Amino acid sequence: MIVKRFEAVDMQEALKLIKSEMGSNAVILSTKSIRKGGGSFGLFGRPLIEVTAAIDNDKKIAAKNEDSKVRKPDPYFSYISSLLSPMKDDINDLKEIIKKYNSDPQTSNSEPRLKADVEELKSMMGFIIKHSGMAEDFAIAPEYLIPYQRMISNGVSEKYASDLIDKTQDARGNIQDENLIIDRLADEIMKSVKTNGSISDEKGGRKVIAFIGPTGVGKTTTIAKIAAAETFNKKKVAIITVDTYRIAAIEQIKIYAKIIGIPVDVVLTPEELRVTIEMHRDKDVILIDTAGRSHKNDTQLLEVSEFFNPLSRFCDSGEMETHLVLGANADERNIEDTIERFKAVTNIDRLLFTKLDEAGIFGVIYNQSLRTGIPLSYFTTGQKVPEDIEAATSERVADLILQLSK
Ligand SMILES: Nc1nc2c(ncn2[C@@H]2O[C@H](COP(=O)(O)OP(=O)(O)O)[C@@H](O)[C@H]2O)c(=O)[nH]1
Ligand SMILES: [Mg+2]
Numbered sequence: 001m002i003v004k005r006f007e008a009v010d011m012q013e014a015l016k017l018i019k020s021e022m023g024s025n026a027v028i029l030s031t032k033s034i035r036k037g038g039g040s041f042g043l044f045g046r047p048l049i050e051v052t053a054a055i056d057n058d059k060k061i062a063a064k065n066e067d068s069k070v071r072k073p074d075p076y077f078s079y080i081s082s083l084l085s086p087m088k089d090d091i092n093d094l095k096e097i098i099k100k101y102n103s104d105p106q107t108s109n110s111e112p113r114l115k116a117d118v119e120e121l122k123s124m125m126g127f128i129i130k131h132s133g134m135a136e137d138f139a140i141a142p143e144y145l146i147p148y149q150r151m152i153s154n155g156v157s158e159k160y161a162s163d164l165i166d167k168t169q170d171a172r173g174n175i176q177d178e179n180l181i182i183d184r185l186a187d188e189i190m191k192s193v194k195t196n197g198s199i200s201d202e203k204g205g206r207k208v209i210a211f212i213g214p215t216g217v218g219k220t221t222t223i224a225k226i227a228a229a230e231t232f233n234k235k236k237v238a239i240i241t242v243d244t245y246r247i248a249a250i251e252q253i254k255i256y257a258k259i260i261g262i263p264v265d266v267v268l269t270p271e272e273l274r275v276t277i278e279m280h281r282d283k284d285v286i287l288i289d290t291a292g293r294s295h296k297n298d299t300q301l302l303e304v305s306e307f308f309n310p311l312s313r314f315c316d317s318g319e320m321e322t323h324l325v326l327g328a329n330a331d332e333r334n335i336e337d338t339i340e341r342f343k344a345v346t347n348i349d350r351l352l353f354t355k356l357d358e359a360g361i362f363g364v365i366y367n368q369s370l371r372t373g374i375p376l377s378y379f380t381t382g383q384k385v386p387e388d389i390e391a392a393t394s395e396r397v398a399d400l401i402l403q404l405s406k
Pocket of ligand 2: 219220221289290291
């Protein structure tokens with residue numbers, strides 16, 4: 001691995017330097033503010049940022065590490081293991097029988113018979129599944145059992161998993177090849193989930209985006225990541241913090257904004273918010289952070305509506321968006337409860353899932369997006385600013401649910 005330090009006036013310049021010297025596979029290890037020139041300890045000098053970046057000699061290894069970031073011990077594998085362990089003896093007996101069967105000169109030429117036995121076993125399995133109550137509303141063919149269980153053990157709701165299986169079965173008749181089934185399920189997942197890509201990809205004029213959600217889910221960190229990416233895409237970005245509690249959290253966003261080299265304003269009232277947005281008329285992207293307490297606090301929910309609901313009146317249509325930020329590592333019931341509480345007081349345009357690196361299963365992302373019909377905007381995959389973020393895509397959702405890139 002090659003590690004290098006870069007000094008620049010802001011993040012935008014640093015990223016340019018890193019990209020040109022190390023290529024786009026380089027990863028940022030750390031960033032800090034420094035001063036150069038001036039007094040003996042660098043006091044009074046020019047403020048600069050120092051960014052340490054690294055690149056792996058072997059890109060393949062780098063890509064593998066990147067991938068393992070969101071991969072936890074396979075819940076599907078543990079599930080299947082737990083199902084299989086009581087049957088271990090039977091499986092070993094079966095293996096012995098097959099071995100004998102193959103080595104017996106009288107039977108080794110009887111492939112058709114073996115095939116018929118396998119078919120019989122499959123239909124028996126189908127019968128058991130049908131009558132076990134596991135698949136009450138749909139008749140699942142045995143070939144679909146493993147993909148179905150893979151989705152269930154990854155947290156996809158039974159209803160959505162059966163819908164997906166149904167669609168794959170109906171549209172194209174029964175398929176025997178498991179890989180083909182997975183491919184077609186991926187197609188159905190991609191067709192059913194809505195994603196909106198990054199802000200830069202969206203057409204139209206300026207965007208004013210409010211990030212709301214419970215405390216600690218990663219709103220401020222995510223805003224810093226998006227601000228850095230948009231600045232890098234040559235967009236003019238400003239951050240506004242709605243601080244209704246005057247907590248130290250403001251310092252955090254101020255530091256990020258300084259490193260990225262963009263302005264940050266703190267507003268206290270809905271009127272100040274309106275005036276500040278108006279002041280940033282020249283910006284392409286305005287990101288609004290909220291300090292907030294727990295979502296259980298109803299006064300905070302009311303404040304969200306008090307601040308953001310009037311915005312749609314003086315922003316052009318399509319300009320104003322509200323992204324509800326949710327931790328993918330939380331319990332699904334909590335997530336659903338949060339969505340409902342925020343939905344009751346304000347319009348939610350996008351769901352943004354953070355902490356995918358800390359989540360063991362990903363079904364919640366699909367379930368909640370389908371349940372609400374709200375498109376997904378971004379996924380974040382770690383604490384590092386600016387790199388641990390990706391625009392949500394339907395391909396990635398299919399990958400997360402079916403574990404295609406494992
Ligand atoms: N593991 C992990 N931690 C994250 C991610 N995003 C944010 N965090 C951490 O979550 C904590 C709270 O983040 P913050 O942005 O202050 O949350 P806020 O209260 O919603 O503004 C911080 O320690 C972040 O570094 C993520 O994608 N993965
Ligand atoms: Mg915050």
